[in-house]
Amino acid sequence: MMDRPHLRISSAWAFLAPALLLIAVFFFLPIFAALLLSFTDFDIYALGDLDRLRFIGFNNYLQLLQSPLFWTALGNTFYFVMVGGPLSVGISLGAALLVTAPLTRFPGFFRAAFFLPVVTTLVAVAVVWRYLYHPRYGLLNYLLSLVGVDPIDWLGDPNWAMPAIILMAVWKNFGFNMIIFIAGLQNIPTQLYEAARIDGAGAWRQFRYITLPLLGPTFLFVALMTMIGYFQVFAEPYVMTQGGPANRTLSVVLLMYEEGFRWWNMGYASAVAFVLFALILAGTMLQLKLRRREPS
Amino acid sequence: MSIGTGRQLFRLSLCLFAALWLIGCGSAADRPIVVEFWAMGQEGEQVRALLPEFERRYPDIRVRVQQIPWSAAHEKLLTAYAGDAMPDLFQLGNTWIPEFVALRALAPLDARLKTWPTVALADYFPGILATNRLDRQTWALPWYVDTRLFFYRSDLLAKVGFTEPPATWDDWLQAMARLKTLGGAERYAILLPMNEWQLPVILALQQGATLLRDRNRYGHFQDPRFREAFVFYLSLFDEGLAPPVSHGQMANIYQEFANGAFAVYVSGPWNIGEFGRRLPATVQNQWMTAALPGVSLAGGASLALSRTSPRQDAAWKLLEYLAQPEQQARFYQLTGDLPARQSAWSAPALASNRYAQAFRQQLQHVQPTPPIPEWERIANRIAYYAELAVRREMSIDEALAALDRDVDRILEKRRWLLAQSLTP
Numbered sequence: 001m002m003d004r005p006h007l008r009i010s011s012a013w014a015f016l017a018p019a020l021l022l023i024a025v026f027f028f029l030p031i032f033a034a035l036l037l038s039f040t041d042f043d044i045y046a047l048g049d050l051d052r053l054r055f056i057g058f059n060n061y062l063q064l065l066q067s068p069l070f071w072t073a074l075g076n077t078f079y080f081v082m083v084g085g086p087l088s089v090g091i092s093l094g095a096a097l098l099v100t101a102p103l104t105r106f107p108g109f110f111r112a113a114f115f116l117p118v119v120t121t122l123v124a125v126a127v128v129w130r131y132l133y134h135p136r137y138g139l140l141n142y143l144l145s146l147v148g149v150d151p152i153d154w155l156g157d158p159n160w161a162m163p164a165i166i167l168m169a170v171w172k173n174f175g176f177n178m179i180i181f182i183a184g185l186q187n188i189p190t191q192l193y194e195a196a197r198i199d200g201a202g203a204w205r206q207f208r209y210i211t212l213p214l215l216g217p218t219f220l221f222v223a224l225m226t227m228i229g230y231f232q233v234f235a236e237p238y239v240m241t242q243g244g245p246a247n248r249t250l251s252v253v254l255l256m257y258e259e260g261f262r263w264w265n266m267g268y269a270s271a272v273a274f275v276l277f278a279l280i281l282a283g284t285m286l287q288l289k290l291r292r293r294e295p296s
Numbered sequence: 297m298s299i300g301t302g303r304q305l306f307r308l309s310l311c312l313f314a315a316l317w318l319i320g321c322g323s324a325a326d327r328p329i330v331v332e333f334w335a336m337g338q339e340g341e342q343v344r345a346l347l348p349e350f351e352r353r354y355p356d357i358r359v360r361v362q363q364i365p366w367s368a369a370h371e372k373l374l375t376a377y378a379g380d381a382m383p384d385l386f387q388l389g390n391t392w393i394p395e396f397v398a399l400r401a402l403a404p405l406d407a408r409l410k411t412w413p414t415v416a417l418a419d420y421f422p423g424i425l426a427t428n429r430l431d432r433q434t435w436a437l438p439w440y441v442d443t444r445l446f447f448y449r450s451d452l453l454a455k456v457g458f459t460e461p462p463a464t465w466d467d468w469l470q471a472m473a474r475l476k477t478l479g480g481a482e483r484y485a486i487l488l489p490m491n492e493w494q495l496p497v498i499l500a501l502q503q504g505a506t507l508l509r510d511r512n513r514y515g516h517f518q519d520p521r522f523r524e525a526f527v528f529y530l531s532l533f534d535e536g537l538a539p540p541v542s543h544g545q546m547a548n549i550y551q552e553f554a555n556g557a558f559a560v561y562v563s564g565p566w567n568i569g570e571f572g573r574r575l576p577a578t579v580q581n582q583w584m585t586a587a588l589p590g591v592s593l594a595g596g597a598s599l600a601l602s603r604t605s606p607r608q609d610a611a612w613k614l615l616e617y618l619a620q621p622e623q624q625a626r627f628y629q630l631t632g633d634l635p636a637r638q639s640a641w642s643a644p645a646l647a648s649n650r651y652a653q654a655f656r657q658q659l660q661h662v663q664p665t666p667p668i669p670e671w672e673r674i675a676n677r678i679a680y681y682a683e684l685a686v687r688r689e690m691s692i693d694e695a696l697a698a699l700d701r702d703v704d705r706i707l708e709k710r711r712w713l714l715a716q717s718l719t720p
Binding site for chain 1: 370371374375377378395398399400401491542548669672673683705709712713718
């Protein structure tokens, strides 16, 4: 067998074929179709009769870049990524450190409790959070009133809606990153800490010079996954605010959904999707580059 | 696996499929026809109560009701169309009809309506029935009707000298100016949520504006008639008669209406029930409805048959049944939705509802919005620019020019289709 490499290759193909076929049909084909779609004006008319479809080149992209609504959505999405992303990573790391700390009692319980929101359906979570955020009867405003803060219309006020969404999203998602951080923390050999302690390093120095550098790869992974996920924020504003008030929580994916499934401008919506893809790709490249430049 | 076993497996599965198919067919003849019926929100829930009687009258037809939330209804119907999974009979907002006609998703009803006595069609509110017709064909039948008019606090209006509701806009303005003087910093006369397009459009229709021009191919919003209506709408905010808020910002309109933060509200029939349920007892007899001085919108929901349905005859029987005045009256009692057939209005429950009478009056004076698939988007833009103008982020002329520009862009496809003499 070993002396007939072509047989090896063909049997490798045979084993790979089912998986490749599935990926091609359910992944690459739709992406390619969407790319084609983004150069057409596929809309409600074309849906009824394909004679009414036009190829319009880059018009969708040009229109998109001229549309104030797209820039609003992009600004909101960046707000969500820039504020929510670091917040989520920071809180996950903090929670991971607390859960793995030797003094913590019942670490299993806390790990499960912090992870619970991740596996809860978002719609159920959103219903509960809408109660928490209710301007008059909400728990949050009640707690704030105890320290003398005036009631805030969390989801109705244009300035508070996005922070409210971020808060909920971070609470919902941080458990996942926490689990990954815990795995990363457990991979750090304990001898290093022992050695550092003998050298007289305190808790902060141990964290700064052992934990953080050795968590590097985990950090990169978590930061990337969070960024990619947060760029695609959709369900939170869709369920909580429908993009309002005054478009302040309209995200790029929500815009894509509205264009595609509310107005049925599939061509335009596909263009939105590809612009978002380009942005995420650029963001990922940038992060990888920044990491690589750091001395390991 | 050898080729032989593969072929055997193939044969086996073929036999299995054939057997299943035979089982499926064998009993089809004596099994009732199942009509798939999609209805929205509370209508989808309440209409079930009307169905046992229908199934008793037509033992060979069974109805499967699928309830869809209003917020997702439009998307679900479009997705069903794209996925070739349309229900046989479905409810749709009457402003969606042009869109579904453009999709060729609806079965025309004229041939079937020929069997109806002429009085039956004349029994519909003419302005509402008109929204179900397009290109000289009837595509759907109104199920219940909807329009906008005044809900007002009769006690507060009496306090400022109006024991009867004003009949002209001038009188309403005077009444609202006096309401504003009743005092209190948080007191306004009228609530007009900024994210609603309805009132600016109603005012424009009352001015005789056409909204669009050249066979609905371009926006016509810089037209003096539309401009006049727009200026009037903005003046309600400028003079402090209406608070500059959108829907989301009003925590509870019923509470605000009850404590007099505003005394007038332009809204639709669903609020008859809501006001009855949600207003505190102290103001229960202190509010009333009144027709607008002029036309209002011809709204409502209709029932239509899917063009591709193989069960159109059975679905039509159900549509006919739901269109009967007795069923319309029962449906009103179940839902509070106002019947589309005028004869159903003489049913005691509706005739004795004093809040509904202004609607009956208003429904004689309704006008449709432009019957094109793009209307919903255009209406959205109207609300958007009206809000910017209210917030003074744009001047009136800038807002109207931008509106025309946006609408012209939205209508570009329609112009192209007409130029190619393709039917839009």
